[in-house]
Amino acid sequence: MLVRRLAPSDAPAFQALRLAALRESPSSFSSSYEEECDTPLSVIEARFAPDSGRNVFGAFDGDELLGILGVGREEQLKVRHKASIRAMYVASAHRGRGVARRLLDTVIAFAASMDGVRHVTLSVTAGNAAAISLYESIGFTTYGCEPGALIVDGIAYDDQLMILPLKQAD
Numbered sequence: 001m002l003v004r005r006l007a008p009s010d011a012p013a014f015q016a017l018r019l020a021a022l023r024e025s026p027s028s029f030s031s032s033y034e035e036e037c038d039t040p041l042s043v044i045e046a047r048f049a050p051d052s053g054r055n056v057f058g059a060f061d062g063d064e065l066l067g068i069l070g071v072g073r074e075e076q077l078k079v080r081h082k083a084s085i086r087a088m089y090v091a092s093a094h095r096g097r098g099v100a101r102r103l104l105d106t107v108i109a110f111a112a113s114m115d116g117v118r119h120v121t122l123s124v125t126a127g128n129a130a131a132i133s134l135y136e137s138i139g140f141t142t143y144g145c146e147p148g149a150l151i152v153d154g155i156a157y158d159d160q161l162m163i164l165p166l167k168q169a170d
Contacts, residue, residue, distance in 0.1 A: 003057055006058045081118040100134055101138070108120060112166045121163050125160070
């Protein structure tokens with residue numbers, strides 16, 4: 001398995017996997033299938049351009065994209081010490097094989113390489129026991145809950161807010 005930052009040429013595979021994620025797990029993402037299904041490939045390609053400022057990683061088995069995970073940092077001076085993990089998804093056929101952990105390890109190392117980043121945060125739908133267990137096994141701890149963070153088909157879902165302090169260089 002190879003984990004690497006996505007490039008513009010990965011746009012078709014990303015879009016297919018992203019749309020599958022939004023259909024399969026609508027309560028896990030703030031975006032919806034309906035909002036993203038008509039996004040032109042050219043827009044996605046531009047998001048993966050080297051100078052785009054976007055950091056989306058993919059796990060591959062050969063040419064097959066198994067999972068995706070994004071990470072970004074705040075831009076304002078007072079909050080640049082924070083990085084956030086976003087939109088984790090592993091195709092259901094590839095779960096339980098360490099794909100999510102490899103993505104997380106890569107993305108956390110990437111965040112730690114950003115000058116001045118002190119911690120990584122994420123939000124996960126409360127009750128998603130498998131994801132929460134994985135995050136906790138890596139060292140994330142819960143620091144809060146956002147009640148009703150998402151409303152999907154009239155049902156409110158809470159988000160569990162988690163943080164991972166990064167080791168600081170001496």
